[in-house]
Amino acid sequence: MQVPQGGEDLAGQPWYHGPLSRQKAEALLLQDGDFLVRASGSRGGPPVISCRWRGLALHFQVFRVALRPRPGRPAALFQLEDEQFSSMPALVHSYVAGRRPLSQATGAVASRPVVRQGPLRRSFSEVALMDSPAQAEPFRARKWSSSQPADLEHAGQTGQDDPGAGAAAMPVCTLPRMGSDPTLLKGPPPLGTVSDTLRASDGQLHAKAPTKPLRTPSLALPEAPGCTPTYCELVPRVPGAHKSPPGQRCPEPESPWWEAEEEEEEEDGCFVRPQAEVSFCPLAHASCLLGPQNRPLEPEALHTLRGLFLEHHPRSTALHLLLVDCQATGLLGVTKDQRGAMGVASGLELLTLPHGHRLRLELLERHEVLALAGALAVLGCAGPLEERAAALRGLVELALALRPGAAGDLPGLAAVMGALLMPQVSRLERTWRQLRQSHTDAALAFEQELKPLMRALDEGAGPCDPGDVALPHVAPAVRALEGEEPAGPLEESCERLLRTLHGARRAARDAPRFRQAAARRLRGFRPHPALREALTTGFVRRLLWGSRGAAAPRAERLEKFQRVLTVLSQRLEPDR
Template sequence: MHQPQDQENLAHQPWYHGHLSRQKAEVLLVHDGDFLVRDSGSRGGGHPVISCRWRGSVLHFEVFRITLRPRPGRPAALFQLEEEQFPSMPALVRSYMAGQRPLSQATGAVASRPVGRQGPLRRSFSEDTLGDSPAQTEPLRARKWSSSEPANLECTGHPRQDHPGPGASARSASTLPRTGSDPMLLKTPAALGIMADSLRASDGQLHAKAPSKPPRAPSLALPDAPYCELVPRIPNAKKQAPGQRCPEPEPRWWEAEEEEEEQDGSFVRPQAEVSFCVSANPSCLLGPRNRPLEPDVLRTLRGLFLKHHPRSTALHLLLQDCQATGLLGVTRAQRRAMGVASGLELLTLPHGHHLRLEVLERYETLALAGALAVLGCTGPLEERAAALKGLVELALELRPGAVGNLPGFAAVMSALLMPQVARLERTWRQLRRSHTESALAFEQELKPLMRALEEGAGPCEPGEVALPHVAPAVRLLEGEEEPAGPLEESCGRLLRTLQGARRVARDAPRYRRAAARRLRGFQPDPLLREAFTTSFVQRLLWGSRGARAPRRERLDKFQGVLRALSQRLEPDG
């Protein structure tokens, strides 16, 4: 269906502000979801930029423009943020605004409320370079030139009789039709970060020799300007001509499908305990010998978590949990050593004792770190309430049906339900007053789900869940689960836990495929990825020397630290 001209003409869009500086754009964006489209002035102009306010900050997303060889029925360029490409800027904005989709997966920013411009529109990239309106190219076809040589361009042809009205977008004179087999050459400014390799021009001069045919999947060049991180990807070109195939990047270890080893029919007894806790790499956040709870490191971590959307944080946690439990990234040598294909199966076997201890250590240290994120806020009451809100939002992203990381979900919920955090009455009251939606989600949805998981009755279907909750079964197998309640009820919970562990071991390949699908295309932040490793959390909480102390001694000592912090924030009475 043909779109009306006003709907596809960028200059007619109320949210397009033309040449506007970053500072002026940030003043216009007041509420979360406010957005506008402007020209980039820091990179020489010619770049469409979406400025959007999200979570109290103004983010700037540069839109990538891919120039195509003009052909009838095909746009002159495609516009792209991360994956999907659109034939015009208005089409891109309508799609993201109507579908309430995040402009980037890393930030989760949603452009929902356009901010209209005030005053007339200045001449900008929409008039000179974009050419995204089909109606703009039609009048140029009636113009005839006797030659394509630059020397004859100034004295040949007749002036146009139809002049654009006020506010209408005028096509630049540098875009001229050619005679011969090539339909048209478009002037492409050198400042654009994305260009077709074979379309070249210099100050409006046309080459005497027609350029070679450009590839259909042009290469993308990432900008070096301080804009938000975008991950442009070229869709798989199914209609590419032979010899023009774009090389596909190799999948990362968490995306690749595991190859099934050939079975020779012989049984090999497991040789040694297998550990998936990686601690050999030097830390980028901690020094070689650090003290417990270093203030500079805590401030760095706070800024790191504020930088990322809860969805991105949840994916980082899923990646590290899958590695720590041996679900993804298991080498052939490790599989031969443990006698099974994944850590989920090893957890249920007698020689999985070391891995079970690592899983318990990770679960308990992450819960302590989550509680510290709240109890370590010594500033205003609203700061602690915001920390509670951040943990609730992270738990919502980790739940089944979302990221589906149940060990991470259980660790976050254990931090929120810890006695030292649960007793902060004024903080929880402030959460209900300032962030009512998060408080209701915690009480009505997250707490019942956590209770069901601990009783072995929660959801565990692969697909809905990428990584199942194994802590109850691990505690039971290690003799750390204390029976509670009437005998019949405790026996029922025991049988459900054992049956759940059996299902987890049986469905381990399905969980591996579900986790790989969740992480497909994910590009982790190296610092945030390190912050979720077990070894980093241990050294953060107890220091480089204290992290080597016995597990039960370390946990009891830090519980006392949390009690002291809780009492200082809200003393009894």
């Protein structure tokens, strides 16, 4: 069922069920992906998205930001974690149509709306959810001045005995308290009626006067100890412009996991020999870019990715890649259980140990699939020659944004340079000539800066200071520890091997400093969910080989895709 876009009345949406209890909502969610929107009666009517995911019923409270009345803009904005929308229908349409996770912590994706049966039953507190001016006017006319506390005793009295049939059908609930008002002990008058006994000073209640902030916090407060939490998502991040009232302490928004401070290790802790190898690859979850079963190199997914990368500046893409690389390497986001299982504090230490075999294979896999994806970005451009030259320039600019002194992500830099130096890409003479003619600065930076830097890093002589580097180049050490012999004369190979092993030991020793450098670069960074997913190892594997081919042996997958790249390269520029 198609979800209506923003701009429509919330009450007219088939997936909106009005005031509905948590238990009744869970009874309506039967399969993974089922969702509905309801007004939570226990919390005074805030919108809640209820969704079933992986057999569990999850509830996500939507944060509502009230705006000062102004012509041409909405009365409020709605958000779950990052992006804000002008209406609830617009928010739901964006998450459902784009198959975006409702929260990064759960990965839950809403896909099938549960249609409301019967007429909609509204409560008084539900008026705050409606963003149409016609529905907001009666609520605005009934606000009371904070300078008339005596009048609040008569808030439930009217000069009419019969409020009308339409108002009598609406249930009565408690008014939200204003900024300096005392607690309301009596219920408000029914909708559609206003007290006629106003004092002389009630001129303050002009309709154009700005509304006072609610004393009750807009964010969900932490649950009491020992109680089952009602909402499973993280507390949404609040824009800095919306301050809490003086004297009111609201809970601080949770920092992302890459900004969390590392726990101090116990000095008297004893090392326990690991019983199982540790993996830092995130658990598989529903993709917002690929379906449950996909074929290799789906054109629609490639088109979406192309637009996604074109929307982001190379510096932004570099920070996304640094974040994913730090997670895949085990530099940031390492849990206490993972540290206890591997016996060390980070993946930079684990990859030098015998029980780091699984991590080393994952890092080799990541380096290879990212290089293949970068080569495909160039070889997949079957259009004009300038289009391929622009793709080369984009990779060069990304490599410059990843180099030491910038993002400092050397594994990401090695993957991008691996794509540019791949034989199928290097042989494109006409494309490289066009790059030198149309994008001279990028061509000079590649030849004079990036290629010498990459050669030094591969030989173990490149920069590795944690001040300039956030994540060191570990691919040579991983290959050496996995038994791959370095190429070249024996004497030079031995010297290179010694430098590589010494660099790996230095990286393991300086792991806390690298962690601080990476966290400093990522402080305040808020990634785009789709771009972050597009840079993960699991997604690239599925994109290149399909959901079935991704499970094939690594050597077989690499050999097949190398042949695909060779065919593409020959079609673009046949041998003369």
